[in-house]
Amino acid sequence: AQRVTQPEKLLSVFKGAPVELKCNYSYSGSPELFWYVQYSRQRLQLLLRHISRESIKGFTADLNKGETSFHLKKPFAQEEDSAMYYCALSGRGGQRDSNYQLIWGAGTKLIIKP
């Protein structure tokens, strides 16, 4: 079954400390993985996607097919990083096998303490 698991509902770290938000997936094909972020009172938006291999706001995420993981990392957390983070997988499925759909994790609330 296709599934995205974010094991931590809440993660709290001090400003300047490293951050790692965990994401594990289950998918039989070759997945495309994304991280979305929702800041307080703002809309859900794309943070980064694994195919871009880019760093956004200091965050990076590496797809590890062996461990089926796509953890989000930042070496030094900042207070403005406090938000809700969702890991998502794009893969074929749904009612028509040809359709791609986004499968979402439950989200991790990140709190950066001053």
Place this chain on the structure above:
Amino acid sequence: ETGVTQTPRHLVMGMTNKKSLKCEQHLGHNAMYWYKQSAKKPLELMFVYSLEERVENNSVPSRFSPECPNSSHLFLHLHTLQPEDSALYLCASSQVMGGPDTEAFFGQGTRLTVV
């Protein structure tokens, strides 16, 4: 406003009421989505429209009825809802429905409370 716009932002309705949620996008996208976001639960995909055709209906109760009159507008008609339907309803759009690197653009949501 550019992007994806949802109205109303907040809605309180009784179980016997009929109301509609509206979503509008001017991004030229061909796919639109309704999601339900409840506390402590993953985002739940409700409906997907591609080129105004409904292509996904994820076992959503019939008290939720979507409508896509054109590629820029999406409605969610509500009737005889239950208190457990209270949630944040998110609309999203993407350039196309499929594709591995499709980015979803979200509206700010409608906070629905059923009393």
